[in-house]
Amino acid sequence: MDLRMFIWSVLMVTEKNMRIYYYKGSVVIFGLLFPFIMFLTFFIGRNLDLILFFPGFLGMMLFFSASSTGPLITPWEKREKTYERLVSLPVVIESIILGDILSGAVFGFVITTLVWIAGSSILHLPLANPAVLIAALLLGSLAFAALGTLLSSPATNTPSNIMMLSNLVRLPLIFVSGIFIPLNQLGTWAWTNMLSPLTYLVDLFHTAINGDGVYSPVLDSTVLIIVIFIFVVAAKTIQQHNLLSGR
């Protein structure tokens, strides 16, 4: 397969997704409003230090924004019957998956960067390691956009089913990733944080902003890279199976 043609096909899918799906109600609600509301719910009245809390908030923001477009795209296109047209264009299943991931990642990256810029200007946040911050933004946006795309892969043409599934997966991750409940206060449930990829992203933000990450940035980054790989392969396997079974 011609690499140039493949890259072009990925970019075309990305462009289409950016034009159509960024403005959908569920993306705005679950990608932008939801993390803000969650933040306010847990922050207000708890007398938390905003600067210490900010890496967790940034992680949550990136997590929700990057993973909000992916679950919508494929079920929406199957419902609108545009998916078949898309597959018949010069694209392959890998271009569709990577295009969906890239559009989610760009959304998450841009939104979270804006939140970071606004937060650091208003709160005069420290920045212990700018390179780690960029790595966290890049890897986190790709990892959770890939999660969103994986969640959209089961064969369905009902977007609300997938949005429900995605919240069923995303919400528990928030509570075991050290955002609202510090890892050392999880008690007997402490082991669960190791299973959540969000833990490693939040830890990277802690390292980048306050310099107080628990794990090394190399470990956090490696875990996120592995997670991206697993999500992409799983999404491809499911979508390939759908293509075989005609669903």
Added chain:
Amino acid sequence: MNAIEAHNLYKSFGPVTAVDDVSLSVKKGEIFGFLGQNGAGKTTTIRMLTGVLIPDSGTVRICDMDILKQPLEAKMNMGVIPENGTVYADLTAEQNILWTAKCYHMDRATREKKAQEILIRLELDGRKDDLVRTFSKGMRQRISIACAIVHSPPVLFLDEPTTGLDVISRRLVIDTVRHMNREGSTVLITTHNIEEASTLCSAISIIHKGKIIATDSPEKLKKRFDTTSFIEISFEQKVQGRMLMAGSISHAEPLGDKWRIYTDDADRAVKDLARIAEQNNLKIVSVATSTPTLEQAFIEMTEGA
């Protein structure tokens, strides 16, 4: 070289065999019709030909490129109008065409020029900036066709392109198919409309229960059932049935102000009738021969299969 080459395509969904050992070759420049009843396997076949569905076994080559091994290259050579012909409802008519053209690597100037040309041809230039979601079914179908032909594809697939369309949209679709064919595109079209296939296609395959049961030109397919034809003739004078009996005529019956003559050899029967008219000083007012239609041939074949 054939534009479309499919060999031994097989596809089953659970216990149901949708396509069973289908092979077809479509010559360059041909308009090829794919006829079949609902559920016969037309759409499953066209989805495998266009790379939308992976066959259980078999191969497909588009312009000599394998759709499974070289999918991007093969798809660059084709335009597809899927069964429901949908385009992106959240984009405008022009945005849909321009984005599709970009997918086919067309440069900005060319795609803008082509989009404009096609919008005018399909009588949509006045609505180019409107979101497709505000369009009627016929207009959406025209945009779908615009997207499929914007890159002047060597091969064009149309799955039931005129189903449910009004007369104007149907005419525009058919005219566009003919225009694309004149411009050099090979066309594969599935349709329920047998008359449409008969007038449009140079070759037709009939698929029934997942198997191709006949492939030929429309006239030859009709000829397969052309063992008996009839002639309708009217004379200025009153004529007795026995006057019309000749060697080539098996039976004659009155039908209003004319006679219907049954024969196995229409050519000889017409000559005999002319001779009878000459001998008896009869003036022929009208004469018409009738053969089975493609629809009759289709019914005979699918019922007999």
